[in-house]
Amino acid sequence: MADTKPRLKVPSEAKKGEIVVLKTLVQHVMETGLRKDKSGAVIPRQIINRFTCEFNGKPVFSCNLEPAIAANPYFEFTAKVEESGTFKFTWVDDDGTVTTAQAPITVT
């Protein structure tokens, strides 16, 4: 899907050892594969099936998504930061499209 526009809410600064809250949202229809169009044909499934968050290359949080996740999948989770670095977020579509986004954080 080309129209996936990730939105991130990541603090730009934190204290060493602080647990920060991260919020992400990506635009996606999350077609379940259960709906039918007007002619009765099943609309094929197309969802984001995997989301990951890494900090400086190390895994922080990930999720395997099922069609029961609402459209425009939203996630809120936490990360404990010990050093300055970059959060990298990745969304993987059923069709293989990978969307990524990054956010830096300064830890003092």
Next chain:
Amino acid sequence: MQTITRRRALGLGAGAFVVLAVGEAAVATPAESDAEIAKFTGGKAPEPGKIAIDLPEIAENGNTVPLSITVDHPMTADNYVSDILVVADGNPRPGVALFHLTPLSGKATAATRIRLQATENIIVVAKTSGGKFFTDRKQVKVTIGGCGG
């Protein structure tokens, strides 16, 4: 040869209709969600408790229901919550999400928005790095289902 009476023909028709109706609905049964949980725990019975599930009591729109989970468990390098499974026992398919956490998560918490077909139970199972399982469940009343038909 046996003749098919009117009554018998009607009965057959009704039977066929019931089979069709069941086939159409295709809702996951509690047994299916139990199977999904058993697959996750490897057959172990999870202990109740330790999990706080934040869900509305009544969801007017099943298309997007906010769900927030917090597990009361430390997140240290050698003792942390590694996976959280979310299952809905009245959706067309029981699986909702499987979260993977790490000690870098800092806190065993996750929130997202889910789709619910009807009034049903949300079952959460958490797995710790030490191989322990905890579970809790919460019922949500759904006014308008969100899975399409």
